[in-house]
Amino acid sequence: MTVLKGMYTKKLLSDITQELTTLQSAGKYKTERLLASAQGPEVTIGDKKVLMFASNNYLGLCNHPEIVAAAKGALDQYGYGLSSVRFICGTQELHRQLEQRIAKFLGADDAILYSTCFMANLGFFASITNESFGAEVWQDAIYSDELNHASMIDAFKLIKKGTVEKRVYPHNDIAALEVMLEADKDKGFRNKFIVTDGVFSMEGYTAKLPELVALARQYEAVLFVDDAHAVGVLGATGAGTPEFLGIHGQIDVLSGTLGKALGGAVGGYIAAKQEIIDLLRQKSRTYMFSNSIPPSVVVASLAAFDLLERNPELLEKSRTNTTYFREKVKALGFTILDGNHPVAPVMLGEAHVAQQMSKKLLEHGLYVVGLWFPVVPEGEARLRFQVSAAHTIEQIDRAVEILGRVGKEMGVIS
Numbered sequence: 001m002t003v004l005k006g007m008y009t010k011k012l013l014s015d016i017t018q019e020l021t022t023l024q025s026a027g028k029y030k031t032e033r034l035l036a037s038a039q040g041p042e043v044t045i046g047d048k049k050v051l052m053f054a055s056n057n058y059l060g061l062c063n064h065p066e067i068v069a070a071a072k073g074a075l076d077q078y079g080y081g082l083s084s085v086r087f088i089c090g091t092q093e094l095h096r097q098l099e100q101r102i103a104k105f106l107g108a109d110d111a112i113l114y115s116t117c118f119m120a121n122l123g124f125f126a127s128i129t130n131e132s133f134g135a136e137v138w139q140d141a142i143y144s145d146e147l148n149h150a151s152m153i154d155a156f157k158l159i160k161k162g163t164v165e166k167r168v169y170p171h172n173d174i175a176a177l178e179v180m181l182e183a184d185k186d187k188g189f190r191n192k193f194i195v196t197d198g199v200f201s202m203e204g205y206t207a208k209l210p211e212l213v214a215l216a217r218q219y220e221a222v223l224f225v226d227d228a229h230a231v232g233v234l235g236a237t238g239a240g241t242p243e244f245l246g247i248h249g250q251i252d253v254l255s256g257t258l259g260k261a262l263g264g265a266v267g268g269y270i271a272a273k274q275e276i277i278d279l280l281r282q283k284s285r286t287y288m289f290s291n292s293i294p295p296s297v298v299v300a301s302l303a304a305f306d307l308l309e310r311n312p313e314l315l316e317k318s319r320t321n322t323t324y325f326r327e328k329v330k331a332l333g334f335t336i337l338d339g340n341h342p343v344a345p346v347m348l349g350e351a352h353v354a355q356q357m358s359k360k361l362l363e364h365g366l367y368v369v370g371l372w373f374p375v376v377p378e379g380e381a382r383l384r385f386q387v388s389a390a391h392t393i394e395q396i397d398r399a400v401e402i403l404g405r406v407g408k409e410m411g412v413i414s
């Protein structure tokens, strides 16, 4: 027994070592930088302060004094954790308050919290499409944008074999999606789901939601939008892509995160019609069999909604900072993808340029993430800048100056 176990371990370890070596030689090995400070517009790495332009801290709430105070207060009043899932003894009044707050903010009947948005997406599809609703056989259809986030792609893998036809439509290509829906019109699918990110985080582009709503109504499909990168960022009140595009309250199912603009800790949700939320509470395994969100995070998330409501200028600051950054970078001669979102990708083309440049920028005190194939299409390597409402103009100017200096040194701009 012992010998066999040892041999098995040796084989596995040798396979893993080979895979890690392959990743390294293909330039795909990810190195995690160790922050020695809180998340913020500047962070400390080792003993060096660097400008942070790589986080989803869009409103600067990660280390906001009001959010931190709310979390501390909750620790004193409600304790650290609940040691339970929601339906056993893990639901505090607070959890329901936050769910109702999210639903109201997004214009939905109700919401349900998950430990992350990843879990919310897994939990939604695995329960709604896997539910027989009394039938012995059934067939649903999913139409998914080709650039959808990994959590949706993985969600589809949890679907029972043979119960869903999955179609992937070219990115934001409404005409191609319509051709698919038309071709499937008379196939008698039980339910059809059009699935998209609200904002695509590699580009900062928004999905064409008004067109998708129209198609969903025309072809009687459910529209599912993961708005993780837009809630607390886009729209007059920060309610996300639907509000930004003038269709607030018209999306059938929204998923999102508490782990980006709204404090940046952890937590996800689905917001939808009451019947859907009620079913998820009964059947969604990533909800039912996984611990409830700690009270400190719930209270701090409620505080994030309060703060956003009381300080709409935060959204304005995010917008003016984003526009300022985008214009300055363009003026230097860089190609930057157009848009209104604080995700501002500076296009470089070749992977090795993005790799080298992100490394050099960090050496010069600017932390920005480089993305290359297979994360983005081949030949479209980029630096993904993410602007925060917490950045000062001086910090943005400094970042642009470093970018310009390194860009010139490397011959990317003249």
Ligand SMILES: Cc1ncc(COP(=O)(O)O)c(C=O)c1O
Pocket: 116, 117, 118, 119, 149, 151, 197, 201, 226, 227, 228, 229, 256, 257, 258, 259, 266, 267, 268
């Ligand atoms: C579109 C989208 N959905 C879901 C997630 C995952 O969110 P969470 O960190 O809450 O699991 C992300 C995070 O990168 C995302 O960009």
